[in-house]
Every structure is written in structure tokens, then in C-alpha cells.
Amino acid sequence: MPHDEAALPVRHGSNPVQPNAVHHSGYALVLDSLTRLHNRVYIAECLQQLLKSPRAARVGVLFIDLDGFSKINDIGGYDLGDSILRDAASRLAGLMDQQGLLGRIGSDGFLIVADDHGNPLTLVAFAQRILDLFAVPFEVAGAEYYLGVSIGMARSVHDTRDASALIRDAGSAMRRAKQSGRAEFFNKDMQDQLQRRFRIETLLRHARAAGELKLVYQPIVDSASGETVGAEALLRWTSGELGDVAPAEFIPVAEEAGLMESIGDWVLEQACAQAGQWRWSFAPHVAVSVNISPLQFNEHLVRHVAACLERSGLDASALQLEITERGLMPDEPAVSATVAALVKLGVRLSIDDFGTGYASLSYLKRFALHNLKIDRSFIQSLPHDRESVAITHAVVTMAHALGMTATAEGVETREQATALFEMGCDMLQGYLFSRPASPAEFADALSDADLGNKWCAVPQSNP
Numbered sequence: 001m002p003h004d005e006a007a008l009p010v011r012h013g014s015n016p017v018q019p020n021a022v023h024h025s026g027y028a029l030v031l032d033s034l035t036r037l038h039n040r041v042y043i044a045e046c047l048q049q050l051l052k053s054p055r056a057a058r059v060g061v062l063f064i065d066l067d068g069f070s071k072i073n074d075i076g077g078y079d080l081g082d083s084i085l086r087d088a089a090s091r092l093a094g095l096m097d098q099q100g101l102l103g104r105i106g107s108d109g110f111l112i113v114a115d116d117h118g119n120p121l122t123l124v125a126f127a128q129r130i131l132d133l134f135a136v137p138f139e140v141a142g143a144e145y146y147l148g149v150s151i152g153m154a155r156s157v158h159d160t161r162d163a164s165a166l167i168r169d170a171g172s173a174m175r176r177a178k179q180s181g182r183a184e185f186f187n188k189d190m191q192d193q194l195q196r197r198f199r200i201e202t203l204l205r206h207a208r209a210a211g212e213l214k215l216v217y218q219p220i221v222d223s224a225s226g227e228t229v230g231a232e233a234l235l236r237w238t239s240g241e242l243g244d245v246a247p248a249e250f251i252p253v254a255e256e257a258g259l260m261e262s263i264g265d266w267v268l269e270q271a272c273a274q275a276g277q278w279r280w281s282f283a284p285h286v287a288v289s290v291n292i293s294p295l296q297f298n299e300h301l302v303r304h305v306a307a308c309l310e311r312s313g314l315d316a317s318a319l320q321l322e323i324t325e326r327g328l329m330p331d332e333p334a335v336s337a338t339v340a341a342l343v344k345l346g347v348r349l350s351i352d353d354f355g356t357g358y359a360s361l362s363y364l365k366r367f368a369l370h371n372l373k374i375d376r377s378f379i380q381s382l383p384h385d386r387e388s389v390a391i392t393h394a395v396v397t398m399a400h401a402l403g404m405t406a407t408a409e410g411v412e413t414r415e416q417a418t419a420l421f422e423m424g425c426d427m428l429q430g431y432l433f434s435r436p437a438s439p440a441e442f443a444d445a446l447s448d449a450d451l452g453n454k455w456c457a458v459p460q461s462n463p
């Protein structure tokens with residue numbers, strides 16, 4: 001499973017299925033003697049501990065049961081059954097990385113406790129890998145035995161704090177899976193989500209050609225003057241079949257399905273052309289910000305940015321690329337090379353959602369970046385929440401000390417804007433000024449200087 005630094009603790013047994021695994025009296029209490037996996041009592045105990053920890057909301061449980069196992073014992077006796085169970089355990093152990101727990105929980109039942117990263121689809125994807133694994137027949141003494149599996153899943157949403165309840169839920173989902181056929185192995189909600197995910201993937205492949213994608217632009221204003229100095233281009237998708245699909249839903253699908261590069265190329269192309277046109281016709285000072293997925297962050301991006309600038313006639317300095325902290329980690333030479341090449345082109349680089357990603361700041365020192373975009377979660381609790389004030393202030397100060405500018409996103413009230421101005425935050429973005437607007441609306445607002453009139457840091461007598 002994918003993992004990050006905040007994943008579940010390592011509790012996976014030491015190569016549990018190896019026949020020669022260490023086995024002294026202490027292990028007998030926690031290991032299943034046949035498969036050397038954790039036993040039911042131990043795995044339930046660990047699960048109980050996890051459910052009491054701060055990570056409880058990310059815990060997922062998969063209950064895996066072999067289909068038709070009872071027949072195996074009838075056909076070949078317990079020796080055959082035992083070989084197959086050991087092989088099944090070994091296959092599952094091969095899927096586990098350093099996180100999560102695997103155990104045997106009944107005669108032919110296995111339990112996996114995994115970090116679902118707050119997303120049920122993580123579990124669904126994991127379950128799919130298990131199904132694929134059991135599509136391969138078991139081979140014992142030259143004969144092949146096909147045994148599928150049924151999988152039930154449960155997550156610790158709704159504040160589940162009871163390990164046995166969670167295991168029971170996963171077990172009943174597994175029994176439903178048995179009844180309805182092997183493919184429908186999870187509960188209705190998860191199944192609906194998976195079906196929707198696949199539908200999104202299919203439709204998204206044609207969305208660009210069908211003209212269903214568009215960009216909207218959210219103004220970015222100067223914190224002192226209220227003048228609109230730029231706009232963030234935001235991707236929107238209105239599917240003919242599904243209606244409006246939120247970027248938070250379709251972007252991860254695009255990333256997983258390998259569609260991000262082509263969609264990202266289109267976004268850059270459109271945004272540069274649009275900004276080029278605005279600057280040429282009536283707003284020579286306006287810059288455009290474009291969000292870049294970590295998956296786009298490579299050599300191709302550099303070439304494409306250069307091509308878009310060339311075609312649109314847009315000044316490189318009027319293009320800002322927003323990258324999340326996730327995109328700048330870890331220490332990959334390719335990342336440094338991409339940053340260096342983009343800086344050489346003259347485009348501005350901004351860290352998006354600053355403060356929510358990796359806590360390492362070393363990349364700020366290493367890379368020549370231009371702007372920090374402070375995450376909305378800090379802005380929203382301004383100006384009354386002391387911690388948010390402290391963090392925001394520190395980020396602005398740090399940005400300036402490093403020769404960077406700071407932008408606050410999610411600004412909704414005048415109080416927030418005033419506090420940010422007083423902290424020295426350079427630019428502001430949010431509903432206080434404007435919702436994301438169509439290109440025509442944005443152009444209107446720019447030429448009327450409407451947005452600027454809504455905000456001026458100098459206190460007005462009649463606000």
C-alpha cells in the first residue's frame with residue numbers, strides 16, 4: 001500500500017510464513033502455528049490499540065476468506081488444506097509492506113489491518129490486488145487448485161473504538177460478498193464509490209475532446225492596494241453524464257489513471273493563452289498561476305512551459321507555477337533539475353497549500369522559489385486563533401527573509417484581510433474578493449477595477 005511518514009506503526013511479524021521463522025515460547029502467544037502469521041487474539045489487541053490512537057480514523061480492516069476451502073479438505077485431506085493455507089498466507093504476506101498487520105483469523109480466514117489514508121479507495125485498490133493474487137491457482141504436488149477469495153472491508157469511520165466490532169463488520173461484509181459473487185466483495189457504499197471512480201476515469205479520457213473541461217480564474221489582489229495583480233487558473237469539469245465533478249474527486253483519478261500529464265498540458269496551454277491575451281489587451285500587469293501536479297513535475301513540463309510561453313507571447317515572469325510540498329520531496333535529482341530549468345526559463349515558482357504537507361523545510365533552502373501560498377486552514381481561523389496567527393505570521397516573515405513573497409488563500413472576511421495586511425502578507429485570494437470567475441467575468445471585473453474597490457487596506461470611514 002502507498003505510505004507516508006504518518007502511517008501505521010510497524011507491527012508486521014518477521015517474515016511470518018517462512019518455515020524456519022524464529023519460534024520460541026513467547027511467539028506461540030502471538031503467532032498462528034500453521035502459517036506463522038499473527039493470530040486472532042494478537043491482531044485484535046493491536047487493532048484495539050490503534051483505535052485508541054490519533055490515527056484511528058485511518059484504520060481499515062480487510063477480512064479475506066478462501067472460497068470453497070472446505071471442499072479441499074474433502075478432496076485431499078488436511079495436508080492439502082494446510083499447504084494451501086500456507087501458500088495463501090505467503091501470498092498475502094508478500095503484499096504487505098512495513099506497515100499494517102496480517103493475521104490468520106479462522107480456519108481459512110485472514111485479516112489485514114491497514115492504513116487507508118482516510119480514503120476508502122485505498123482499501124478497494126488493496127482488495128483488488130488481493131483478488132488478482134488469488135486468480136493464480138495453487139499448485140500442490142503437481143495438481144492445480146483454483147480458489148478465489150471473498151473480501152469484506154470495514155473502516156473505522158463513525159468513531160468506531162471497538163476492535164471486535166470492526167472485525168465483525170468486515171466479517172459480515174465478507175459474507176455478503178460470498179452471497180453476491182466474488183466481485184462484489186465490499187459494502188454498498190464502497191462498491192458505489194468504486195463504480196463511480198471507474199466511470200470518472202472512463203469519462204475523463206474523453207472530457208477534453210468533448211469540450212467538458214474549462215478553466216475559471218480566481219483573482220489574486222495586492223494586500224495593500226486591493227489591485228488585482230493576478231489570477232489562479234482552476235480546472236473545472238462538467239461531465240455530460242455526471243454533471244459537475246469536483247476537482248478534489250477527479251484530479252486523483254486523473255493522476256492514478258495516467259491522465260494528468262495531458263490534462264495538465266491543456267491547462268497550461270489555455271491559461272498562458274488567456275493571460276497573454278489579457279495582458280496584451282488591457283491588463284499588462286496581470287499574472288497567472290497554474291497548479292502543477294507532482295506527476296507533471298519533469299522534463300516534459302519544462303519543454304511544455306517553454307512552448308506555451310512561446311505560443312502565447314506571455315512573459316515568463318507573468319506565469320507562476322503552484323506546486324505542493326509533496327511535489328518537492330524527496331531528494332530526487334530530477335526535481336532539482338526541473339526546478340532549475342524552470343527558474344532558468346524565468347517563471348515564478350510557488351509552494352501551494354504551504355504548511356499542510358511535509359514538515360521538512362530543507363527544500364526552501366535548496367530551491368530558488370518565489371512565493372509561499374499559506375494554506376486556507378490557517379487563514380480561516382484568523383484573526384482570533386492565536387496559533388493560526390503565530391503560524392501565519394511566521395510563514396510571512398520566513399518568506400520575506402528568504403527573499404520570497406507570501407500569498408494567503410481562502411480569505412473570506414475583511415478582518416482576515418486586515419490581519420494579513422498587518423502581518424505583511426503580500427497577496428490575498430479568496431471569496432472576499434471574488435469567487436473563481438469565467439474568463440469573461442474576470443475581464444469585466446478587471447476593466448471595472450471592481451475588485452480593487454472591495455478592498456483597501458487603509459481603513460475606510462464607511463466600510
Ligand SMILES: [Mg+2]
Pocket residue numbers: 232291322352353
Ligand atoms: Mg493552488
